[in-house]
């Protein structure tokens with residue numbers, strides 16, 4: 001059993017961090033929407049966000065006119081969103097990526113901010129991809145990102161401290177075995193005049209990108225194209241990057257238009 005944090009305090013901390021304008025989801029959203037717009041002639045209608053968490057990406061998709069469903073196995077993460085957002089919040093459902101509690105079809109399915117690394121085992125990821133294939137409409141897009149082994153190794157076996165005016169976190173990461181990196185975060189943050197303390201333990205599994213490609217094909221999703229975080233630049237050697245974004249075009253298995261990788265950057269820290 002892998003450790004998955006995301007309890008109530010972690011949800012509060014997560015939402016607080018992810019509401020910053022430079023957050024992962026808020027930077028990704030316009031790139032994702034551009035990719036979706038360029039990949040089809042008609043307007044996509046329905047989006048499923050797997051591992052939606054506190055819902056920043058889901059909200060951005062809904063603001064762009066999509067009907068959204070967010071699925072996450074953490075009730076505190078989903079509840080934080082329901083409790084704090086006003087207006088139409090779309091549909092949120094507690095559920096597991098391995099047995100999605102939805103029927104579909106969806107024009108867009110996302111699993112971003114390394115959700116696949118959070119699953120319990122490689123077997124779970126294979127199973128989750130079959131679930132994506134079940135609910136993704138013909139002509140639909142599946143977009144996800146993976147912390148590669150290089151990315152996980154780059155962050156491991158060191159202690160990292162982040163300090164700002166209103167938050168402090170200490171991260172420790174160590175290998176449980178060859179396949180699982182444990183992240184332990186401990187810290188404080190100030191919100192609404194209160195100081196919150198949190199402790200969080202999350203496990204991330206190592207995923208071989210070639211395995212993911214194989215599982216996508218055998219699930220009937222078609223081939224995965226590996227991109228940088230602009231979702232445009234195709235990575236010639238994705239395993240050499242800390243993070244690789246997978247784009248699967250269910251339509252024909254054909255590659256969406258992309259530009260080629262200008263070079264191999266040094267791995268950067270994976271979140």
Ligand SMILES: C[S@@+](CC[C@H](N)C(=O)[O-])C[C@H]1O[C@@H](n2cnc3c(N)ncnc32)[C@H](O)[C@@H]1O
Nearest residue numbers: 006051052053072073074077096097112113118
């Ligand atoms: C790093 S967060 C990403 C949240 C969101 N996608 C974002 O970009 O902010 C990972 C999320 O995956 C969820 N998760 C982990 N395992 C899951 C599973 N088996 N099924 C569904 N969600 C899962 C966690 O609860 C957590 O909310």
